[in-house]
Amino acid sequence: MRQFGELEAVVMxxxxxxxxxxxxxxxxxxxxxxxxxxxxTVMTVMDNLHRKGFLSREMEGRAWRYEPVKTRxxxxxxxMVEVLEGAEDRTxxxxxxxxxxxxxxxxxxxxxxxxxxxxxxx
Amino acid sequence: MTPAVLLLGxxxxxxxxxxxxxxxxxxxxxxxxxxxxxxxxxxxxALTATGLAGFVLLLPGSPLSVVAARAAHACVxxxxxxxxxxxxxxxxxxxxxxxxxxxxxxxxxxxxxxxAGRRERGRQRRMLMLVARPAGALDALVLDHEAVAVYCxxxxxxxxxxxxxxxxxxxxxxxxxxxxxxxxxxxxxxHLVVAxxxxxxxxxxxxxxxxxxxxxxxxxVEMVADDVSARRGGRHSVASALRALHTFSSPHQPVxxxxxxxxxxxxxxxxxVPRLHHLLSPAQPARAAVxxxxxxxxxxxxxxxxxxxxxxxxxxxxxxxxxVPAAPQLLPHR
Numbered sequence: 101m102r103q104f105g106e107l108e109a110v111v112m113x114x115x116x117x118x119x120x121x122x123x124x125x126x127x128x129x130x131x132x133x134x135x136x137x138x139x140x141t142v143m144t145v146m147d148n149l150h151r152k153g154f155l156s157r158e159m160e161g162r163a164w165r166y167e168p169v170k171t172r173x174x175x176x177x178x179x180m181v182e183v184l185e186g187a188e189d190r191t192x193x194x195x196x197x198x199x200x201x202x203x204x205x206x207x208x209x210x211x212x213x214x215x216x217x218x219x220x221x222x
Numbered sequence: 223m224t225p226a227v228l229l230l231g232x233x234x235x236x237x238x239x240x241x242x243x244x245x246x247x248x249x250x251x252x253x254x255x256x257x258x259x260x261x262x263x264x265x266x267x268a269l270t271a272t273g274l275a276g277f278v279l280l281l282p283g284s285p286l287s288v289v290a291a292r293a294a295h296a297c298v299x300x301x302x303x304x305x306x307x308x309x310x311x312x313x314x315x316x317x318x319x320x321x322x323x324x325x326x327x328x329x330x331x332x333x334x335x336x337x338a339g340r341r342e343r344g345r346q347r348r349m350l351m352l353v354a355r356p357a358g359a360l361d362a363l364v365l366d367h368e369a370v371a372v373y374c375x376x377x378x379x380x381x382x383x384x385x386x387x388x389x390x391x392x393x394x395x396x397x398x399x400x401x402x403x404x405x406x407x408x409x410x411x412x413h414l415v416v417a418x419x420x421x422x423x424x425x426x427x428x429x430x431x432x433x434x435x436x437x438x439x440x441x442x443v444e445m446v447a448d449d450v451s452a453r454r455g456g457r458h459s460v461a462s463a464l465r466a467l468h469t470f471s472s473p474h475q476p477v478x479x480x481x482x483x484x485x486x487x488x489x490x491x492x493x494x495v496p497r498l499h500h501l502l503s504p505a506q507p508a509r510a511a512v513x514x515x516x517x518x519x520x521x522x523x524x525x526x527x528x529x530x531x532x533x534x535x536x537x538x539x540x541x542x543x544x545x546v547p548a549a550p551q552l553l554p555h556r
Contacts, residue, residue: 175349198372198468
């Protein structure tokens with residue numbers, strides 16, 4: 101399972117650095133430059149990522165084309181919002197080094213994301 | 223007085239006077255580990271007393287009473303008399319059921335929180351693993367982001383996470399100090415301590431003791447983790463890391479302004495000032511006798527509710543007398 105987790109990160113990296121969609125074969129080609137890996141493994145990993153909602157896909161010809169649902173920056177920003185919110189409601193889910201810093205950071209981040217959203221949807 | 227009234231009186235005393243005394247005391251911030259134990263003991267003993275009060279109210283006339291009386295080698299009637307509720311057995315049983323139910327609800331809330339927390343952490347960990355990278359020399363993960371944050375994800379395979387902004391706000395010694403602090407949280411399972419206090423407060427909303435316990439325990443576990451880190455890398459490394467992160471996130475609000483932050487409401491809940499105070503003006507270590515005495519009081523507060531609940535049974539067993547139940551009045555038929 102741990103290895104699968106690592107592969108998921110590698111696959112996302114490949115897709116994020118490509119910009120635009122890619123087939124399993126495209127991703128496989130890039131991954132095989134640094135390691136030996138089977139087509140079915142990459143296919144399983146990408147299917148898992150799609151099932152978890154991190155990738156969207158479209159049938160093109162006879163192959164799925166996969167694309168990240170969010171950019172890497174947006175993905176990280178959304179994760180950060182959750183992390184900082186966790187400091188607010190103090191559920192014990194996460195433990196912050198200094199929870200007082202989370203409130204101003206959260207406000208700042210929300211402002212940025214709101215500006216970004218209003219830019220992208222006219 | 224009946225045991226139920228005594229137990230409820232104890233719970234009431236603990237949640238008012240006990241809370242007041244603990245909040246006024248300065249020693250919990252000086253020895254935070256014992257401070258956590260004291261708040262936990264106060265909360266738990268009030269909870270135990272309430273639960274036991276409910277239990278003994280349910281006893282008289284129940285099948286359990288027969289079993290308990292036999293176990294204590296007491297006569298069932300004497301036993302029931304010892305635990306008789308002041309307002310009659312029906313009313314007593316009703317109140318008892320409510321009390322036992324309320325205590326049990328705390329357990330349900332805690333179970334739910336732990337389960338939900340675990341699931342939420344699993345979800346966040348999966349997301350984290352897609353974007354975080356190892357922090358090189360530190361046993362931690364780095365998240366590329368301009369918000370300042372350092373936190374840990376407790377649970378199996380716990381992780382400590384720094385954002386890039388947090389890393390750049392800290393020097394090498396400070397980074398190590400922060401990491402040691404977070405690893406102390408992970409090793410000592412502080413998230414469970416915090417979750418338990420939260421479940422109790424939610425189980426009995428509006429009880430000052432439980433509200434204060436939740437707030438205080440959250441601060442005290444931070445101090446405990448600060449102490450662990452300070453023992454490894456020095457008090458000043460932890461303190462300067464706290465200052466650096468605070469300054470970085472609120473550049474216009476100096477640390478000293480935190481003390482008046484209560485007025486603005488912005489940083490009212492911050493533990494920054496008490497933590498810095500604890501780190502930088504370490505008090506003389508308390509004498510062993512004083513620490514011992516506090517530990518004894520803490521232990522006694524936990525045992526006392528059980529003693530109050532069991533004493534009538536022991537008394538009933540000791541007298542060996544058995545009141546003859548009033549014979550049913552048989553009215554002759556006319």
